[in-house]
Amino acid sequence: MSINATLIGQMITFSLLVWLTMKYIWPPIIAALEERKAKIAEGLAAAEKGQEDIKLAEKKAKSVLKEAKEQAAEIISSAQKRANEVVEESKLQARSEGERLIEAAKAQVEQEMLQARENLRKEVSALALRAAEQILKEEIDKAKHQAILSKTAEQLG
Amino acid sequence: MSQCYPFFGLRFFIGAIKYLRGKMSAEGGATGYIVHHLTPLSVGEGFWTVHLDTLFFSLILGALFIWFFKTVAERATSGVPGLAQNFAEMIIEFVDTQVKDTFHGKSELIAPLALTIFCWVFLWNTMDMLPVDLFPMIGSLMGMEYMRVVPSTDLNATFALSLSVFFLIFFYSIKVKGLFGFIKEMTCTPFGPWLMPFNLMLKVVEELAKPISLALRLFGNLYAGELVFILIALLPPVVQPLLGFPWAIFHILVVTLQAFIFMVLTIVYLSLAHEDH
Numbered sequence: 420m421s422i423n424a425t426l427i428g429q430m431i432t433f434s435l436l437v438w439l440t441m442k443y444i445w446p447p448i449i450a451a452l453e454e455r456k457a458k459i460a461e462g463l464a465a466a467e468k469g470q471e472d473i474k475l476a477e478k479k480a481k482s483v484l485k486e487a488k489e490q491a492a493e494i495i496s497s498a499q500k501r502a503n504e505v506v507e508e509s510k511l512q513a514r515s516e517g518e519r520l521i522e523a524a525k526a527q528v529e530q531e532m533l534q535a536r537e538n539l540r541k542e543v544s545a546l547a548l549r550a551a552e553q554i555l556k557e558e559i560d561k562a563k564h565q566a567i568l569s570k571t572a573e574q575l576g
Numbered sequence: 577m578s579q580c581y582p583f584f585g586l587r588f589f590i591g592a593i594k595y596l597r598g599k600m601s602a603e604g605g606a607t608g609y610i611v612h613h614l615t616p617l618s619v620g621e622g623f624w625t626v627h628l629d630t631l632f633f634s635l636i637l638g639a640l641f642i643w644f645f646k647t648v649a650e651r652a653t654s655g656v657p658g659l660a661q662n663f664a665e666m667i668i669e670f671v672d673t674q675v676k677d678t679f680h681g682k683s684e685l686i687a688p689l690a691l692t693i694f695c696w697v698f699l700w701n702t703m704d705m706l707p708v709d710l711f712p713m714i715g716s717l718m719g720m721e722y723m724r725v726v727p728s729t730d731l732n733a734t735f736a737l738s739l740s741v742f743f744l745i746f747f748y749s750i751k752v753k754g755l756f757g758f759i760k761e762m763t764c765t766p767f768g769p770w771l772m773p774f775n776l777m778l779k780v781v782e783e784l785a786k787p788i789s790l791a792l793r794l795f796g797n798l799y800a801g802e803l804v805f806i807l808i809a810l811l812p813p814v815v816q817p818l819l820g821f822p823w824a825i826f827h828i829l830v831v832t833l834q835a836f837i838f839m840v841l842t843i844v845y846l847s848l849a850h851e852d853h
Contacts (some may be wrong), residue, residue, distance in 0.1 A: 422732060423625040429634060429727075429736030436638045436696060440645070441688040447649040448668050449687075451661075454654035 544572040606810050613708060613806050614799075616730060617715070617722040627730055629715075634727040637699040641692070667695065674840060679847040681752075686846055689744075693737065694839040697794065700727040701831035704801055705824060708809050728798035728834070731791065738790035741842050745786065748849040786845055790838060797834050801827055 548568060616627040648664040657665060671694055675687045703726045715723030727733040750758045762779045763772045801823075808820045 421625070422735060423623050423627070424620065425625070425627040425630055425730065425732035426736045426739070428626060428631050429733050430740055432631070432635055432638055433692075433696075433736055433740050436642060437685075437689050437692045439642050440692045441685060444642070444645040444649045445668075445688040445691065447652045448645070448664060449672070451652035451654045451657075452665060452669065458654055 540575060541572075544575045547575065548572070609810060610803070610806050612722065613712060614724065614729070614803070615722045616724045617720055627724075627732060629722070629724050630727045630730040630733050633703060633725055634696070634700060634733055637703070637727070638696055641695045641699060645691075645695075667691070671839070675843055678840070678843045679850070681847070681850045683846075683850070685744075686843060689846075690839045690843050693842055694835050697728065697737070697838050698831065698835035700733065701798055701834055703727070704798060704805065704827060704831060708802070708805050726798055726802055728794050729802050731795050734791040734795040735787070737794075737838070738787035741790065741845060742783075742787035745783070745845050745849045748846060752850050786841075790841055794834050794838055797830055801830055 548571075617629040618625050618627050620626050644660070645664055648661050651658075652661060668691060671691045672687055675690055679686055706725060711725045712723040715721075724730070749761075753761060763769070763776050765775060766778070767775055804823055805820070808816055808823060811819065
């Protein structure tokens with residue numbers, strides 16, 4: 420067992436191997452490993468962010484829902500109020516309309532009464548004239564005494 | 577004798593019989609068998625001897641490591657990873673964690689260095705799990721007399737790693753602390769400037785101990801492990817699985833642990849080199 424030139428050959432081989440490893444093997448594999456590490460870290464961060472986003476969205480949805488409910492309640496209450504108002508209003512209108520109708524009916528009745536009275540008077544006057552005519556027989560000239568007759572008719576009315 | 581692999585065809589089978597018969601009788605029995613298995617296939621004389629098997633197998637294993645990780649790196653995606661990418665990422669994250677836990681500076685080199693050491697040493701050590709006679713047998717059929725397949729049982733291989741780490745420690749110490757700072761640390765710690773020679777001696781021993789302990793720890797563990805496998809292979813075939821199986825399971829731990837220790841200590845030494853006192 421002795422040290423000899425094999426040593427030199429082995430050292431050359433060794434340096435060659437180390438050089439090859441340093442140049443062609445270590446960097447690409449380590450780069451791939453680092454890249455994968457970065458990818459995984461990125462993925463984990465994204466997942467975490469996603470979870471946070473979901474929480475945020477849930478919160479937002481809740482607040483939106485609450486707001487919508489409030490709004491709906493408000494709308495309902497205002498609609499109810501408005502409906503009450505409309506009912507009140509129409510009641511009022513109906514009442515006034517009714518009153519107006521009653522008033523008009525009353526006026527018509529009065530007018531008809533007046534008319535009837537007039538007719539009655541005319542008839543009474545005509546009756547009186549006929550009666551007078553019969554009494555006086557033909558002594559009265561219609562044309563001659565027209566003025567007196569109409570005056571009498573007027574006085575009767 | 578030990579594990580037989582019948583699916584290599586008739587030629588191999590006959591060759592194997594010849595090999596197994598020869599290995600016991602020809603070269604002095606059990607001792608010869610052990611020595612044969614621990615002798616590297618070498619070319620050259622003196623210092624310029626080259627262990628072909630060590631170079632070949634570590635190169636093949638290095639290529640395997642680079643091929644697998646390169647394939648993954650080319651198709652690396654930050655999306656859902658496939659099976660291969662998952663496996664590669666597991667190893668890389670494991671190494672990266674170790675580096676980040678210990679080394680707090682910024683360096684383009686240390687993490688890839690640690691990955692290379694861990695995987696390469698792991699693959700070296702895993703060769704230990706192959707049947708001890710398999711490759712020597714194939715080698716002998718191809719006309720190679722010796723074949724030692726576990727590179728970590730070669731001191732040259734382990735020292736090549738630890739000396740490279742040693743040079744890197746030097747390089748980074750001087751780069752980070754400056755030449756003056758490095759000299760100051762070598763001479764004025766731990767006992768202050770008045771005990772300069774003593775400090776220097778202590779520091780030199782400390783620094784030298786790093787590569788030596790790194791290399792010898794790995795070598796010793798795997799050499800001993802392989803030796804035990806060889807010894808088990810010398811036992812009668814009926815007994816072999818009884819001992820070989822638990823030892824192989826135990827070795828799964830040793831294989832991984834030694835690769836891990838080499839990597840972690842490299843990171844620790846280099847981060848010490850980066851720290852300014």
